[in-house]
Amino acid sequence: MTKSEVLFKEAVDYIPGGVNSPVRAFGSIGGTPRFIERADGAYMYDIDGNKYIDYVCSWGPMILGHNKREILDSVIEACKNGLSFGAATEKEVEMAKLICEIVPSIEMVRMVNSGTEAVMSAVRAARGYTRRNKIIKFAGCYHGHSDAMLVKAGSGVMTSGIPDSQGVPEGCTKDTLTAIYNDISSVEKLFEEFGEEIAAVIVEPVGANMGVVPPRKGFLEGLRSICDKYESVLIFDEVITGFRLGLDGAQGYFGVQPDLTTFGKIIGAGMPVGAYGGKREIMEMISPKGPVYQAGTLSGNPVAMAAGYTQLTILKEHPEIYTELNERSEWFFKEIEAMIKDSGAKCRLNHIGSLGCIFFTEKEVTNYKEAKEADTQKYAEYFNYMLNAGIYLAPAQFEAMFISYAHSKQDLEKTLEILNDFMRK
Numbered sequence: 001m002t003k004s005e006v007l008f009k010e011a012v013d014y015i016p017g018g019v020n021s022p023v024r025a026f027g028s029i030g031g032t033p034r035f036i037e038r039a040d041g042a043y044m045y046d047i048d049g050n051k052y053i054d055y056v057c058s059w060g061p062m063i064l065g066h067n068k069r070e071i072l073d074s075v076i077e078a079c080k081n082g083l084s085f086g087a088a089t090e091k092e093v094e095m096a097k098l099i100c101e102i103v104p105s106i107e108m109v110r111m112v113n114s115g116t117e118a119v120m121s122a123v124r125a126a127r128g129y130t131r132r133n134k135i136i137k138f139a140g141c142y143h144g145h146s147d148a149m150l151v152k153a154g155s156g157v158m159t160s161g162i163p164d165s166q167g168v169p170e171g172c173t174k175d176t177l178t179a180i181y182n183d184i185s186s187v188e189k190l191f192e193e194f195g196e197e198i199a200a201v202i203v204e205p206v207g208a209n210m211g212v213v214p215p216r217k218g219f220l221e222g223l224r225s226i227c228d229k230y231e232s233v234l235i236f237d238e239v240i241t242g243f244r245l246g247l248d249g250a251q252g253y254f255g256v257q258p259d260l261t262t263f264g265k266i267i268g269a270g271m272p273v274g275a276y277g278g279k280r281e282i283m284e285m286i287s288p289k290g291p292v293y294q295a296g297t298l299s300g301n302p303v304a305m306a307a308g309y310t311q312l313t314i315l316k317e318h319p320e321i322y323t324e325l326n327e328r329s330e331w332f333f334k335e336i337e338a339m340i341k342d343s344g345a346k347c348r349l350n351h352i353g354s355l356g357c358i359f360f361t362e363k364e365v366t367n368y369k370e371a372k373e374a375d376t377q378k379y380a381e382y383f384n385y386m387l388n389a390g391i392y393l394a395p396a397q398f399e400a401m402f403i404s405y406a407h408s409k410q411d412l413e414k415t416l417e418i419l420n421d422f423m424r425k
């Protein structure tokens with residue numbers, strides 16, 4: 001047995017499913033998860049000494065690659081002064097100023113510890129601000145694991161959410177309405193029925209948790225105008241897209257301003273960080289300034305702030321990073337598209353910026369229902385083929401492939417060669 005197999009056998013005795021987050025268990029693609037020992041740049045190394053080109057990048061945070069020197073140094077420096085104080089620090093002010101500076105729609109921001117927490121808190125703020133209860137989310141969008149967000153994705157518009165997990169009382173999801181991604185009429189229908197009861201619409205401005213599903217022209221603009229009409233809060237969940245599509249995220253990329261934005265992943269550079277922010281009049285609802293309660297013992301702690309602040313500063317001071325990363329990614333994805341065409345493989349690619357996803361279906365994928373038609377068995381074959389050849393992809397069909405600035409042209413070329421072998425098979 002490999003060391004990973006031995007360790008996984010032990011892990012399942014002590015940790016539910018052997019992992020601390022479900023997708024890591026390799027459940028949907030079969031096989032044993034590889035236990036990672038270390039990573040550097042675009043590469044990860046497992047405890048059996050295998051090297052991989054990493055296209056998960058910790059699910060996004062490692063946009064500059066693993067072990068970025070400046071980030072590590074800033075974290076080590078911060079550690080020397082103490083890990084956490086539970087009191088205000090200068091770095092938190094600098095971090096808040098930096099975020100407000102680089103994301104124009106954000107006038108105030110609150111730091112939290114995860115994307116889940118950011119969304120849960122933003123929804124609470126929107127409900128407190130509007131004094132309304134209902135929220136609209138989209139089937140196939142993931143917003144973390146707070147109760148109100150764990151709603152079964154229906155095949156059509158749903159006017160009352162059904163819990164998607166045991167342990168979530170129906171009362172927690174009854175105010176969560178579900179609409180269809182890229183289908184503005186499904187949103188209009190819900191507003192026609194519930195209008196003045198709807199506190200917020202929350203959306204991933206690029207769907208990245210049902211594979212990658214970019215918004216159709218007019219979809220985000222449509223959400224903006226319908227929220228304006230009904231005075232509902234528009235929340236962009238930019239936990240993946242934030243600081244990825246560009247410095248100002250999907251909202252900058254598409255030119256649509258939300259009222260509130262949630263961040264995670266890149267904002268912490270690999271440390272557990274989330275944030276939510278937006279319009280001053282909504283954010284001033286948050287305690288201790290306002291009546292909406294939200295708190296966190298470790299929120300804004302100096303070590304996590306050092307990591308995130310350094311990463312965002314590098315991204316801000318080097319706009320060429322996004323230009324080069326997006327150009328290289330565009331080239332890579334175009335090559336894959338050509339390869340699919342030439343080989344006649346029954347799959348298609350969705351991509352935007354440095355995010356991409358191969359779906360094993362021949363039909364266009366623009367929403368969750370269409371994504372679900374993909375052949376997950378084929379994805380498992382693809383995943384395992386690539387893994388055995390040293391390419392570490394997301395271990396599930398409905399996830400994104402993340403490219404970092406550390407991925408060189410040679411890394412991408414090597415990946416294309418292996419992918420080409422697979423496609424021809």
Ligand SMILES: *Cc1c(COP(=O)(O)O)cnc(C)c1O
Pocket residue numbers: 113114115116117119142143144145204208209237238239240264265274
């Ligand atoms: C990852 C993710 C979350 C949850 O973030 P965690 O840090 O895992 O809690 C929320 N929204 C989106 C869009 C995500 O991709």
